[in-house]
Amino acid sequence: MSATIHASLTSDKINIQGAYDFVADDAHGAIDVFVGTVRNLHEGQNVLGITYDAHEGLAKNVFTQICLEAQSRWQGTKIYLSHYNGELDIGGISIIIAVSSAHRANSFEACRYIIEEIKKRAPVWKQEHYENGRSEWLPGHSLNEANSE
């Protein structure tokens, strides 16, 4: 039986086709793909790029856990998740989530669940680099809150 979850942290360029191919299934009539990219503007500042930082071991554990939760809620889904770690220029792909299911609702909902949970729970950080030469680690969600839930 082939794997139904792929969850990884990578410093290689994220491959959209690879994600699509992983979740493609003859019994599934829907594939939803979310691609996160680096944008050139943040709160009025021109952004040149982002450096991602991650706790590799914990991040992989959290990614897998979130995918298992999604698969439990939307049964029968196949899920591909890959998050980038390292430096990206504008337009670079920071994350891809692909979910397939028999019908479209499960794919949409599972995909949304995964990205929202990653933003709250995955030990990943980003440092934006601005046109004026400054760099700043962005604020985020405290894991104190996630850990007490």
Place this chain on the structure above:
Amino acid sequence: MNEITLNIKFFGGFRKFGEGLSFAVPTGSTIATIKAVLLEKLNGETLVLDSVLANDNEILRDDDILNSDASLSILPPVCGG
């Protein structure tokens, strides 16, 4: 008093302090106590207050107790995606 040695690895906003920090605390210290020590060693860096300590497998709770040397990470608020 017996002591244990902790190696704390930094991520995200803590990178400005370097790769990490090592220090000793009394055996049986709680995670809350260790965070207080870290706050002091990082000159009152308030980011510590919103951060958690973790080992390689899980986030540790404030009332968890450490009785032996450990390698930990201090994890600031996250913003992946």
